[in-house]
Structure formats: structure tokens, C-alpha cells
Amino acid sequence: MEGLLDAFIAFIRAERGLSGKTVDAYAADLTVYFEDLRSRGVADVARATQEDVLAHLVTLGRRGLGRRSQARHLAALRVFHRFLVAERLADKDPTEDVDTPRSPRKLPSFLTVEEVELLLSAPDERTATGLRDKAMIEVLYATGLRVSELCGLELNAVQLTAGYLVAKGKGSKERIVPLGRVAIEKVQEYLAASRPALLGKRVADALFVTPRGGGFTRQGFWKLLKRYALKVGIRKPLSPHKLRHSFATHLVERGADLRAVQQMLGHADLATTQIYTHVNSARLRSVYDEFHPRSDAFTPKAPRKRRAGG
Incomplete structure (x- = not known):
């Protein structure tokens, strides 16, 4: 050999x-x-x-x-x-029909509902920038947009009366994504008070603007999000994409149709969306392990001591 x-x-x-x-x-x-x-x-x-x-x-x-x-x-x-x-040293290649071992797909990281609520409470809505930031985070969590899609939103892409927005995704493909009541209210408040204060006499096509009158960059919004996370004590690594994962995970946990989630996220293939069913299964397993008395991981809690005379 x-x-x-x-x-x-x-x-x-x-x-x-x-x-x-x-x-x-x-x-x-x-x-x-x-x-x-x-x-x-x-x-x-x-x-x-x-x-x-x-x-x-x-x-x-x-x-x-x-x-x-x-x-x-x-x-x-x-x-x-x-x-x-x-080289004609062998008649056949024995590796020809052998599939390449694939690494198990890493489950996406996400925030709990409680952590999302904390994050949403962080901006100071008494300021123009705080109200804008609140509206941006509400929209991101309400729609599961990619950060590039959020920063690229234009004024005419949001239909508040009808309750949806038009996102422009990969390959400039457009999709309609519903907006929740709270997100609609915050965008309305931002448009009425915050955006005019930030723009002054300037004109901009972007929905969400900076004090300079331009739209947001992905990096700029990422830094803003991390600052708010630290403010409310969220120490785990946070990115705009983690809010997208949180949006999808929370929908699937509550029984949302996977096809509908696929359309809202703008996934071309349903297999990409199916990863969130694995996230849900993993969470169910952890709950079972923690609380079911027949689980190997279950640890019985010590009974509470009864008060004297109780």
C-alpha cells in the first residue's frame, strides 16, 4: 500500500x-x-x-x-x-456512492419573550431618537425582517391603515409582511413626532432616519441594539438577526403554520424554516427533563417546611 x-x-x-x-x-x-x-x-x-x-x-x-x-x-x-x-490500478472507486458526512445544523439562538419585552422597554420614548428606536425594534420583532430589509424600508413601503409592510428581500424580491397593533401604533407615533424632529426641513425616502437626515446602516442599528441590551441587563450576544430568530421561534412555539412563517421570513425553501421546529422540540425536551418525574434529569425539589400551627 x-x-x-x-x-x-x-x-x-x-x-x-x-x-x-x-x-x-x-x-x-x-x-x-x-x-x-x-x-x-x-x-x-x-x-x-x-x-x-x-x-x-x-x-x-x-x-x-x-x-x-x-x-x-x-x-x-x-x-x-x-x-x-x-491509473488502471483498480477497477472501481469504492467511494463513488458514499455520501459526505454532514455536520448537524446548529440551532439558531434567540431571546425569550421576557428578554424581548425587556429590550422593547429600553428606549426612552420621551426623546425623538428613543421613540424612533422603539418603533424600529417593535417593527423588527413584529415582522422578522432582516436588518438590511429594516434599514432599507422606505416611507411608501409601510401601509399602516391596512396593517402590513412590503419588504424587499434577497434578489430584490418583494413580500408582504403583516404588522402587529403595537408596531403600527409606535410607527404612527414616530411618524407624527419623531421623524419630523429628526429631519427638520430635510426630505428623505427612508422610513427610519438619523439626525443627519439619512437612513440607517446595518452596523449603526446593530450598535444601537447592543447598547439597549446592555442597558436592561441582557448579557448574551445580541444581533438584529437574533430578533429575527426570536420572531420565528415564538410563532412556531405558539402553533403558527410553517408555510406562513416561511412566507413572512422570505425563505425560498421550507427546509430553511423547518429549523425552528427543531428549536421548539429542543425547548420541549428541556421542559420535560426539568419537570417530569420520570425524566433522567429530573431533580425532586425538597418539600416546603410547614409553619408551626399551620
């Missing part, structure tokens, strides 16, 4: 132009592969089967290798076996 490995390394150095670091990684991965094949009685790597490759991936998993590292390892095996077939 080592002779084939030497020939393969010489090939990828000369023909593929790979970096020394990548070549070393391929060599290390293949050495581990050869050792595993030998341990299972496979003396000729050119005769390795798909079952051998799959068994090797299982072994890597048992050793604690993560999905991403397994995928990198399999990539080395693919290049090697394709080389053997191309």
Missing part, C-alpha cells in the same frame, strides 16, 4: 499543485485508512469495497472524529481511489 501512497503523493504534488500542508494531510489520512484496512484483513487497497470505506468512517466516528473532519478524510479517500482508477 505504501508504494501506491508514494505514487499518489508524487501525482498530487506534480499534477494538482496542492500546498504542502494539504499533501501532508492527505498522506496522514490515507495512512490511517491503510492501517484500518489491514486491521480488518484487507491487504490490497485496490480491492477495497464501499463497505470497507463505510466501516472506516464508522471507526473514525467512534474515535471521536467530528463530521467535518470525517468529510475531509473522505475527500482524501475519493481523490486517492479516483487516482487508482485513472
Whole structure:
């Protein structure tokens, strides 16, 4: 096997132009592969089967290798076996129909309803900027807009009487998103008092404006949001996108139709929206573990002591 490995390394150095670091990684991965094949009685790597490759991936998993590292390892095996077939040193590539291990999708982080309420209470509505900030955060949580969509809203995109706004998403695709009662009220108050005070005699197309008369940047709103979070004691990392996750999570938790949530978020694929069902399942599991007496994680609380004479 080592002779084939030497020939393969010489090939990828000369023909593929790979970096020394990548070549070393391929060599290390293949050495581990050869050792595993030998341990299972496979003396000729050119005769390795798909079952051998799959068994090797299982072994890597048992050793604690993560999905991403397994995928990198399999990539080395693919290049090697394709080389053997191309050089007519093997009849078949056993990695051909092996799926690349995928890392489990990370669940989105979100705020609790109580944390959102705290955040919404932070702006000082007695000031022009505070009233504007209150309206912006209310709209963001009420609609689940991306921060770029929020900052890009123009005056004519918001139909307060009808109770919706028109968001311009990725690829300039427009979608209609309903507005809640509180968000409508705050935008009305902002338009009546705050926006004219901030603009003065200037004219702007943007719905939400700064004292300079221009619209908001994503970075500017992000800084504003983090400042309010610290003000009310929210120490977890916070971004506008986390409010988008919170919007979707809170809807799904309360039984909202997934297709409707997909449309409001502007997801092209329902599979992207389905991640929020996993968030909900994870929360249900944590509640079960904490409170159900038959759960392995349940810890009985000590009974309250009765008062004398009670």
C-alpha cells in the first residue's frame, strides 16, 4: 500500500499543485485508512469495497472524529481511489456512492419573550431618537425582517391603515409582511413626532432616519441594539438577526403554520424554516427533563417546611 501512497503523493504534488500542508494531510489520512484496512484483513487497497470505506468512517466516528473532519478524510479517500482508477490500478472507486458526512445544523439562538419585552422597554420614548428606536425594534420583532430589509424600508413601503409592510428581500424580491397593533401604533407615533424632529426641513425616502437626515446602516442599528441590551441587563450576544430568530421561534412555539412563517421570513425553501421546529422540540425536551418525574434529569425539589400551627 505504501508504494501506491508514494505514487499518489508524487501525482498530487506534480499534477494538482496542492500546498504542502494539504499533501501532508492527505498522506496522514490515507495512512490511517491503510492501517484500518489491514486491521480488518484487507491487504490490497485496490480491492477495497464501499463497505470497507463505510466501516472506516464508522471507526473514525467512534474515535471521536467530528463530521467535518470525517468529510475531509473522505475527500482524501475519493481523490486517492479516483487516482487508482485513472491509473488502471483498480477497477472501481469504492467511494463513488458514499455520501459526505454532514455536520448537524446548529440551532439558531434567540431571546425569550421576557428578554424581548425587556429590550422593547429600553428606549426612552420621551426623546425623538428613543421613540424612533422603539418603533424600529417593535417593527423588527413584529415582522422578522432582516436588518438590511429594516434599514432599507422606505416611507411608501409601510401601509399602516391596512396593517402590513412590503419588504424587499434577497434578489430584490418583494413580500408582504403583516404588522402587529403595537408596531403600527409606535410607527404612527414616530411618524407624527419623531421623524419630523429628526429631519427638520430635510426630505428623505427612508422610513427610519438619523439626525443627519439619512437612513440607517446595518452596523449603526446593530450598535444601537447592543447598547439597549446592555442597558436592561441582557448579557448574551445580541444581533438584529437574533430578533429575527426570536420572531420565528415564538410563532412556531405558539402553533403558527410553517408555510406562513416561511412566507413572512422570505425563505425560498421550507427546509430553511423547518429549523425552528427543531428549536421548539429542543425547548420541549428541556421542559420535560426539568419537570417530569420520570425524566433522567429530573431533580425532586425538597418539600416546603410547614409553619408551626399551620
